[in-house]
Amino acid sequence: MINQLVKKIKETKAPIVVGLDPMISFIPKHILEEAKEVSEDPLEQIAHGIYEYNKGIVDRVWDLIPAVKPQIAMYEQFGVPGLVAFKKTVDYCKKKGLVVIGDIKRGDIGSTSAAYAVGHLGKIEWNGKKIAPFDEDFATVNPYLGSDGINPFIDICKEEKKGIFVLVKTSNPSSGEFQDQLIDGKPLYELVGEKVAEWGDGAMGDDYSYVGAVVGATYPEMGKVLRKIMPKTYILVPGYGAQGGKGKDLVHFFNEDGLGAIVNSSRGIIAAYQQDAYKQFGEKNYAEASRAAVEDMILDINQALEGRN
Numbered sequence: 001m002i003n004q005l006v007k008k009i010k011e012t013k014a015p016i017v018v019g020l021d022p023m024i025s026f027i028p029k030h031i032l033e034e035a036k037e038v039s040e041d042p043l044e045q046i047a048h049g050i051y052e053y054n055k056g057i058v059d060r061v062w063d064l065i066p067a068v069k070p071q072i073a074m075y076e077q078f079g080v081p082g083l084v085a086f087k088k089t090v091d092y093c094k095k096k097g098l099v100v101i102g103d104i105k106r107g108d109i110g111s112t113s114a115a116y117a118v119g120h121l122g123k124i125e126w127n128g129k130k131i132a133p134f135d136e137d138f139a140t141v142n143p144y145l146g147s148d149g150i151n152p153f154i155d156i157c158k159e160e161k162k163g164i165f166v167l168v169k170t171s172n173p174s175s176g177e178f179q180d181q182l183i184d185g186k187p188l189y190e191l192v193g194e195k196v197a198e199w200g201d202g203a204m205g206d207d208y209s210y211v212g213a214v215v216g217a218t219y220p221e222m223g224k225v226l227r228k229i230m231p232k233t234y235i236l237v238p239g240y241g242a243q244g245g246k247g248k249d250l251v252h253f254f255n256e257d258g259l260g261a262i263v264n265s266s267r268g269i270i271a272a273y274q275q276d277a278y279k280q281f282g283e284k285n286y287a288e289a290s291r292a293a294v295e296d297m298i299l300d301i302n303q304a305l306e307g308r309n
């Protein structure tokens with residue numbers, strides 16, 4: 001799947017991911033009104049609204065982008081109907097030819113990690129049939145439990161040709177509390193980066209590894225260091241837009257050939273119509289506003305990459 005992701009990034013010339021992190025306050029009123037007709041159950045209504053809202057955006061941006069990243073918490077909070085909307089979103093995006101990064105941030109003791117890996121990236125066997133339960137292409141993984149929490153994911157990635165992005169340096173304000181702690185003079189995020197490179201050596205695609213890393217756009221200097229520590233690792237870079245990251249901050253996350261990183265924006269794209277820059281589209285045309293925001297983001301990042309040469 002890493003090979004497919006790289007191919008799609010080259011085809012679209014868009015090293016970006018649209019984060020599908022729906023919130024009720026983002027869903028236009030006309031969609032929520034329609035959703036009231038489908039069921040008596042409030043959770044079913046919300047889940048229906050989420051899926052229709054996502055579908056509207058995906059229909060207007062799929063041709064511009066290589067990948068999407070649905071964040072499971074935004075669906076899970078609405079219970080089982082929410083998870084159904086997550087799965088329907090995954091399937092719809094795959095049908096549109098998009099690479100799907102399941103932002104699930106899992107990681108546990110080995111046997112439990114294996115169950116997460118099977119559920120999201122692998123297949124179960126039942127009555128002689130193999131069934132892929134959630135079937136994302138990539139998953140985000142938390143490395144706090146060490147190698148035995150990660151290895152079951154890597155095993156499934158090799159079997160299924162899928163991938164993971166391991167949290168290395170996260171974008172949030174408190175990420176330094178643990179991740180920047182020095183151990184024998186080295187920050188923890190560098191040690192995790194070294195480990196990600198080592199895990200990846202055993203699971204290589206053509207040019208990049210099945211084992212990617214997450215490094216926040218909000219820490220560009222650390223991104224520069226980590227790029228060097230993990231040369232064969234694709235870096236997922238969240239924190240663009242709503243968290244303050246801009247194209248010019250991100251050039252060092254990329255390799256010289258313009259590959260090696262993929263930048264996520266969620267709220268900045270899917271709720272573009274609520275922002276001053278795109279308000280003129282209006283609520284009904286929310287998906288057009290998202291398309292304009294995607295075009296602007298691609299331009300911003302590509303101009304920054306061209307500018308560094």
Ligand SMILES: O=C(O)c1cc(=O)[nH]c(=O)n1[C@@H]1O[C@H](COP(=O)(O)O)[C@@H](O)[C@H]1O
Pocket residue numbers: 019021071103140169170171172214215216238239240241242243264265266267268
């Ligand atoms: O793994 C992630 O995607 C992630 C890691 C990180 O360090 N920071 C981070 O913001 N994220 C996710 O990236 C998305 C960012 O959303 P926006 O700030 O709306 O663009 C959310 O889904 C976060 O859960």
